[in-house]
Amino acid sequence: MAKSQQTFNKSEKEKKRLKKREDKRKKMEARKLEKEANGGTGGIPIAYVDFNGNLTDTPPDPTQKIEVEAENIEVSIPKTLPGEKVEFDPIRKGKVSFFDSSKGFGFIIDAENNEKYFTHVSGILDEITENDNVQFELEKGQRGMNAVKVKQA
Template sequence: MAKSQQTFNKSEKEKKRLKKRDEKRKKMEARKIEKEQNDGSDNIPFAYVDQFGNLTDTPPDPADKIKVKAKNIVIGVPKQEDMDEEEFDPIRKGKVSFYDNSKGFGFIIDIEDQEKYFCHVSNLIDPIEENDKVEFELEKGPRGLNAVRVKVI
């Protein structure tokens, strides 16, 4: 006689398939009963957003509506305005917080605003080491402001 083709794994898959079918049928019947109880009216609850951005179940008051002209809407990122030369001191003072000679870069902390600026070996006038007091200028780089023309005080 030949061995049965019904394995444990096949029977488990069949049980899962039948269970899934039964659950789907029960859900469908529950939806039908719920629809009959609501008298067939499809009342879908609405959610409104008030002027503060909160979700509410009451519609907003038309008197509170603000009209915005299409020409006043700015699409995109506004351009960064250049700093005035009078407010901006081109030569800054700082302290070298980290510098690696083998890799050729480091970071300088500005004394005035405690900001950290990147410094590359190509932008050095004098050789620097950690904890040196330096003078430098700022220049916009690909990832933000960089310290350039760095010299030891």
């Protein structure tokens, strides 16, 4: 006589699968009944924004409504007026605090904000030594800002 192919584990998995399907069907029916009990409004509730910008479930008071013209809304940086002139000088001044010509690098202290910037021999235009007053520009490097186009002031 042949042995049945149905094992205990297989039958348990089948029972769990059928129970899960039945639970899902019952939940769906319960949602349908709840929707019918609420008068058919089972959708997403409407949210309103009051005059302070907070979300509420009640509509805002129309007397506190403020009219805003589309031209007055600024999304970006405001443009400069024709009479205004923005002065930005990329050339900075500083003093060489350390420079090793054999290794090819050094550091410059900015005169405005006393920040220390790394400089490499490839970014130096004139020959510099320690305590020289120099002019330079800044460039983003791997570890921060680097002084480039360095020349004596």
